[in-house]
Amino acid sequence: MCFWGCFLYKNFGKKDMRGFRVELCGDFSGSSVVMFHGDLPYSSKDILKKLETMDEENIIGAGGFGTVYKLAMDDGNVFALKRIVKTNEGLDRFFDRELEILGSVKHRYLVNLRGYCNSPSSKLLIYDYLQGGSLDEVLHEKSEQLDWDARINIILGAAKGLSYLHHDCSPRIIHRDIKSSNILLDGSFEARVSDFGLAKLLEDEESHITTIVAGTFGYLAPEYMQFGRATEKTDVYSFGVLVLEILSGKRPTDASFIEKGLNIVGWLNFLAGENREREIVDLNCEGVHTETLDALLSLAKQCVSSLPEERPTMHRVVQMLESDVVTPCPSDFYDSE
Incomplete structure (x- = not known):
């Protein structure tokens, strides 16, 4: 499945993944995970540990805001992870405010934001994964x-x-x-x-x-x-x-x-x-x-x-x-x- 066009992977997916690997395979000091809705039985440690194992095989698409990955948890649940690169502190604060509001939005006909990881160089947004594609x-x-x-x-x-x-x-x-x-x-x-x-x-x-x-x-x-x-x-x-x-x-x-x-x-x-x-x-x-x-x-x-x-x-x-x-x-x- 591809949310925003897997064909873009050839152009910049591998380059983006190298940065992703460098970031996530290193020290997680300063990183934090915020989860919305009380129905996900994962700790921050569970999420961060799973992120460490991801590689280019997890890329499922890319769009204007960032690359999208498939995040599979050990209990079989699957999520879509959208990586948004930070460009400045002002944008970082803007996204924090946006995500706080969006985390409260939950509806049957929306792709719900489940949480996010605030890592040193990017926001990693965790969404529902839909197997039917776009x-x-x-x-x-x-x-x-x-x-x-x-x-x-x-x-x-x-x-x-x-x-x-x-x-x-x-x-x-x-x-x-x-x-x-x-x-x-x-x-x-x-x-x-x-x-x-x-x-x-x-x-x-x-x-x-x-x-x-x-x-x-x-x-x-x-x-x-x-x-x-x-x-x-x-x-x-x-x-x-x-x-x-x-x-x-x-x-x-x-x-x-x-x-x-x-x-x-x-x-x-x-x-x-x-x-x-x-x-x-x-x-x-x-x-x-x-x-x-x-x-x-x-x-x-x-x-x-x-x-x-x-x-x-x-x-x-x-x-x-x-x-x-x-x-x-x-x-x-x-x-x-």
């Missing part, structure tokens, strides 16, 4: 196709996770990088939103706007790309793009779109102009329900509106999914004729 891998790299019900279930799970971040966390959290590689799947293809922990947290008394541009091209809302301002509504736009990606089986900047001078949103708008929206659906997807497809397309179009005020909240998105998409339509069971 949605990006399943959609675009594996031969086995997701059927319609599996895709609907993934969309709903991702929506619930993002809704929790927007509406039920205190302070609220803008993800800023919703994309298929940040939706991880367990063995039953249940979706969980990952990598939200490094996004900027929103305080209730603030304006809920951050000016640090993050995200991945193809998923970003127009106003985010133009002004660099992230709000909950920019996350909603990215979620709408994600829905279209799941429905079509194509990345937002697939070559078939680019050669027409479009992205996936532009392609949807083109098809809508000719009343052909249903043609966006992946031809390899089995069990498509026409009624729920139309409801999903309507929802996606609202989410990717060019006007932020016309986009629904994620709380409303979940409501619409549960009432219009997940709830079976009568014609699913009866012949309409």
Whole structure:
């Protein structure tokens, strides 16, 4: 399994691992382990001892914030360990504050932060390990196709996770990088939103706007790309793009779109102009329900509106999914004729 692209390992994984080995095989004086949630029966000594045994075989991916490793404990439990290199003391203090808050966040549809090791040169974040891999891998790299019900279930799970971040966390959290590689799947293809922990947290008394541009091209809302301002509504736009990606089986900047001078949103708008929206659906997807497809397309179009005020909240998105998409339509069971 690879969370953030094992292909990056060839470029810098080995170099990063040498530093990792030097750091962890040496003196642990000054290192500390903080564990969140009371359901992990490990001491700091247990964790540090296990870290000493890790080598390049444990690398499972790499991303913008650091290399990811597979951490297997003696009792059979497995975790994902993300190494974030420290660059300055100010950043170190920032992460301490972030992690303290994130450690209290626990939800069925989020990849939970279990704890972290504060070592001399890096933060080692301990996350749940999901054996199903990323949605990006399943959609675009594996031969086995997701059927319609599996895709609907993934969309709903991702929506619930993002809704929790927007509406039920205190302070609220803008993800800023919703994309298929940040939706991880367990063995039953249940979706969980990952990598939200490094996004900027929103305080209730603030304006809920951050000016640090993050995200991945193809998923970003127009106003985010133009002004660099992230709000909950920019996350909603990215979620709408994600829905279209799941429905079509194509990345937002697939070559078939680019050669027409479009992205996936532009392609949807083109098809809508000719009343052909249903043609966006992946031809390899089995069990498509026409009624729920139309409801999903309507929802996606609202989410990717060019006007932020016309986009629904994620709380409303979940409501619409549960009432219009997940709830079976009568014609699913009866012949309409």
